[in-house]
Amino acid sequence: MDLSPANPDPPARPVHGGIKEAELRELGLRLEDCLDFSASVSPLGPPEGVAEAIAAVDLTAYPDPHCLALTEAIAAHHVGDGVSIGNVIVGNGSTEIIHLLTRAWIGSPPADCNPSALLLTPTYGEYDGAVRISGGSVKTLTATRRSDGFAWDTSAVTVAIAAERPALTFICNPNNPTGVLMAREQLAMIADAVASVGGLLVVDEAYINLSERRADADVVALAAGHGSIVALRSMTKDYALTALRLGYAVASEPVIARLAVLQPDWSVNGLAQAAGLIAIADTAYLERARAAVAASRNCVVERLSDLGIRCYPTAANFVLAQVGDAGRLRDDLARRGLFVRDCTSFGLPDCIRIGLRPAEDCAKLADAIAEVWNEEPQP
Ligand SMILES: Cc1ncc(COP(=O)(O)O)c(C=O)c1O
Helix, strand or coil: CCCCCCCCCCCCCCCCCCCCCHHHHCCCCCCCHHEECCCCCCCCCCCCCCCHHHCCCEEEEEECCCHHHHHHHHHHHHHCCCCCCHHHEEEEEHHHHHHHHHHHHHCCCCCCCEEEEEEECCCHHHHHHHHHHHCCCCCCCCCCCCHHHCCCCHHHHHHHHHHEEEEEEEECCCCCCCCCCCCCCHHHHHHHHHHCCCCCCEEECCHHHCCCHHHHCCCCCHHHHHHEEEEEEEEECCCCCCCCEEEEEEEEHHHHHHHHHCCCCCCCHHHEEEEEEEHHHCCCCCCCCCCCHHHHHHHHHHHHHCCCCCCCCCCCCCEEECCCHHHHHHHHHHHCCCEEEEEHCCCCCCCCEEEEECHHHHHHHHHHHHHHHCCCCCC
């Protein structure tokens, strides 16, 4: 009997924020004594009523595999954008939907496209990971101009799409970790370039609900009608349902149907579905969350700028700060129970990303950074 050759090593998993138990043990810290600035979620915590809704879930019952009630509520939430339930799929975090997209579009690329994805980098690492797991290749267009806050040139993006003909093009808007926001007109231009090669544009709007500039940028209405655009939203981030994981996509009905056949039944658990229904019904929550983000951002930018630390402009609920040796500062802060994201894995080893928690937590972080800075100033 012939044994088939061993599979080549699987691609490495992407690096993510969040506090890991192994590091807490190494540092002798308890999670409840730490503050996590390395994941960027709503500073308000979950909306009122979520805890009660979760407690009322019958743990002996399977969740609805179709998330019907939540899908209806999401469609109603976006009714002004022309969204109906056939335009929505709910996932176990938007990350699950990223993987469904790469399985579908990289696994069976459209006739005139390559099994590849164009990524506008530096950006969220899961796109790269998901494309590679699906057997695709990754092309990148990297923003390097710090004086522009790492903005991309839209025409360079359209040229790259025409040359590479990727099955998927990913744009994170606002972008993780740079905070760059592309305007809707730019995205519409890119979507036309994508449509002309027969591919699909994925606009990951994980942070857009917490952005004051969302009205100029969000593409949900375009996605519902266009056929070549998918908009991703993260309720994990919008409503701080971080431990539950919840996200959704809006796209044309054929795109949603193609994703739905690949999704494992029950992947969105019953607690997340119940929490999502309460969250989306709380129509005042996001406005309050944006106000809290603005207050925290002002605090962080002001305090770090006073220390001579450069903070890049951001349209999101995190701040990218240029600090010299990011790994060293991150570790110094971690020993104090304050976790920020070292951006080395994004190709920015001199930057940290600070997820905006409530202003009093941000003030504690700024105090600790000042302490470290004064002990060992960086260039
Ligand atoms: C740009 C972006 N998209 C999606 C996600 C994942 O969100 P979810 O919890 O909805 O899977 C993250 C998490 O850091 C992210 O930064």
